[in-house]
Amino acid sequence: MNAVKKTGRGSDGPLALFSGSVTGSLLLLGGLAFIDAFALWFLIRLIDDRVWFLAIAVLVVTIGVNAAFLSRKLYPFRWFSPGLSLMVLMVAYPTLFTIYTAFTNYSTGNLLNKTQVIERIETKPEYRYLPDGEQYYDAIPFRNEDGEYLLWLVGRSDRQTYIVTESDEIEPVTPEQAGIEGIEWVEDGDPPIRVEGYEYLPPEDAAAVLAERDTLDYGYPLGEVSIRLIDDPAEVPVGYALDPGTLLFVDNTGRRPKEYQAYLFRAADGDDLLLYAVDGRDTLLARPDGRVVINGQPYTIGDYRMLSNRERTAITQVLPTLTFGERDDPIYIDPFSASRAGRFRPRYLYDERQDAFVEQDTGAIYRPVKGTFTLDRASVSAEAAEELPATLSPGYYVVVGLDNFERLFTDHRLRGPFVRVFLWTIAHAFLTVLLTFSLGLALALLLNDRLIPARKIWRSLILIPYAIPAFISTLVWRGLLNPRLGLINDTLERIVGDGNAPGWYSDPMWAKVGILLIQLWLGFPYMMLICTGALQSIPQDMYEAAQVDGANAFQRFRHLTLPLLLVAVGPLLIASFAYNFNNFTVIELFNEGGPPIANSSVPAGHTDILITYTYEQAFGSGGGTNYAFASAITLVIFLLVAAITIFNYRFTRSWEETSRNV
Numbered sequence: 001m002n003a004v005k006k007t008g009r010g011s012d013g014p015l016a017l018f019s020g021s022v023t024g025s026l027l028l029l030g031g032l033a034f035i036d037a038f039a040l041w042f043l044i045r046l047i048d049d050r051v052w053f054l055a056i057a058v059l060v061v062t063i064g065v066n067a068a069f070l071s072r073k074l075y076p077f078r079w080f081s082p083g084l085s086l087m088v089l090m091v092a093y094p095t096l097f098t099i100y101t102a103f104t105n106y107s108t109g110n111l112l113n114k115t116q117v118i119e120r121i122e123t124k125p126e127y128r129y130l131p132d133g134e135q136y137y138d139a140i141p142f143r144n145e146d147g148e149y150l151l152w153l154v155g156r157s158d159r160q161t162y163i164v165t166e167s168d169e170i171e172p173v174t175p176e177q178a179g180i181e182g183i184e185w186v187e188d189g190d191p192p193i194r195v196e197g198y199e200y201l202p203p204e205d206a207a208a209v210l211a212e213r214d215t216l217d218y219g220y221p222l223g224e225v226s227i228r229l230i231d232d233p234a235e236v237p238v239g240y241a242l243d244p245g246t247l248l249f250v251d252n253t254g255r256r257p258k259e260y261q262a263y264l265f266r267a268a269d270g271d272d273l274l275l276y277a278v279d280g281r282d283t284l285l286a287r288p289d290g291r292v293v294i295n296g297q298p299y300t301i302g303d304y305r306m307l308s309n310r311e312r313t314a315i316t317q318v319l320p321t322l323t324f325g326e327r328d329d330p331i332y333i334d335p336f337s338a339s340r341a342g343r344f345r346p347r348y349l350y351d352e353r354q355d356a357f358v359e360q361d362t363g364a365i366y367r368p369v370k371g372t373f374t375l376d377r378a379s380v381s382a383e384a385a386e387e388l389p390a391t392l393s394p395g396y397y398v399v400v401g402l403d404n405f406e407r408l409f410t411d412h413r414l415r416g417p418f419v420r421v422f423l424w425t426i427a428h429a430f431l432t433v434l435l436t437f438s439l440g441l442a443l444a445l446l447l448n449d450r451l452i453p454a455r456k457i458w459r460s461l462i463l464i465p466y467a468i469p470a471f472i473s474t475l476v477w478r479g480l481l482n483p484r485l486g487l488i489n490d491t492l493e494r495i496v497g498d499g500n501a502p503g504w505y506s507d508p509m510w511a512k513v514g515i516l517l518i519q520l521w522l523g524f525p526y527m528m529l530i531c532t533g534a535l536q537s538i539p540q541d542m543y544e545a546a547q548v549d550g551a552n553a554f555q556r557f558r559h560l561t562l563p564l565l566l567v568a569v570g571p572l573l574i575a576s577f578a579y580n581f582n583n584f585t586v587i588e589l590f591n592e593g594g595p596p597i598a599n600s601s602v603p604a605g606h607t608d609i610l611i612t613y614t615y616e617q618a619f620g621s622g623g624g625t626n627y628a629f630a631s632a633i634t635l636v637i638f639l640l641v642a643a644i645t646i647f648n649y650r651f652t653r654s655w656e657e658t659s660r661n662v
Contacts (some may be wrong), residue, residue, distance in 0.1 A: 149166055581611075
């Protein structure tokens, strides 16, 4: 019986999952299977990318969810397991990762792990060289509708012409691929060529044939050639045209029209027309099957079409990454010249035994130094070292200990701006709270007086700035304070004279004043609102007793109103201080932290606070991103805010003690 109890309905045994209804058990198993399948797929992707910390977090969350739903002992956790999972992934993991990042060199140039970096350096197009004995090729890229590429190559040494695709070996060009099969050139002949399978049409016969047509259709790049009388080539619409009487062929696709003498050939077994045109230097051959050859260069090879200059420019970064020809002896496009190709080889190869890269030409060794492969000058002569790069990029992220914090507090180029930013951050938060609270309290006291008419209307109107989103109000104030077009400066210049208005964007002091004005506008309605509510809770008989004792209005405010008010709004003032300590929106939208601090080695402005300063280091600097340094500053901000908050809460206790004695 005991054994049955342990595995029956309502037990904690291994079959407890199936103690409910069959439908419920199946739904539970199906839901868990879906979650586990997604988690497994996500884990495989994370492991492939070597994102170990997030993989561990996902694994822990998945195991926790399964345990909560499969064990009756953890039954209460079912109800808040989704929230707990999101807290781990969205709060705990980012926090721990930020702490970890602060002790690394995770920044632009060091964003990958070591394995990825080794692979990148060995395959990086810029780190290739052409071995001795190999020749360069002049290269012209072609592409088909499937996005596959072909190269037309002309050897600079052997002057031979080849074609090569991404999947086939390099091979010499055949006359058919070149579009010149069956062509025989006749020196000083009229016509200058003979074409197998076609008969030449004399001018009068060509005119008769063309009289029956409006256009001739050929392949890229000609397309449709219009048949028209041509008096002035400059008047030909953009495109190609042929005069049936003079057989003048005009190419009007460039800066100026080009004129050719055209010759027409008719297929012996049909009416298809082959066009040959020459202007003395350039030649053009257009076959009826769509192949066009200009100056010996075909514009189509099979289903491949030559890319235009604009198309080549668009894929400048793509072409050097492609591999053409044999896998063991590939051909690459030169990353420094899209019109050049060769059998390039990796310049740097990783030697696992030495844990270093070896330069293939000189034998120079690059050893890892704090995540960056750095030239070991002892491994190569001084002359060769001067011609080699000092480091290889990219680097990989590693733990560097307290380097970021040491840099922050010991580098005078960083310490100076950081101290300024830190002091202004505290001053900005304190003055914002002081000014908004002072004005809000003054208005609350004024509108609390029953002698003021329409108090409800005035209170509603004062709340309007608080109801408008802060980013909209900030942009409006930015326009009002514009030195050239702003209403405020325009009015001030009429009073103090042209050129004497404050430089809200260029002068550090006035920029800070402008920010405080915006903060005052945004914050005083909120302070008025909370002060109005707090004033209603103060008993009126205390004021009557104080007045009987002879206390004047200022004494009543100083010893009664303010202490009792601070007890109620003190925590809100602390929250407001913490909020403005990290008030990113106003600082960034008004002037992006400017004007800039001169001679600073990192981006920093006179009105930057710590949060905008951190943002600039992580995302806004022109030299790249420095997540590690930004994370270090973030930890410093956290410690500062925590210390200030603890101090303020200790200080509010004294307010509570004061209120007990009132």
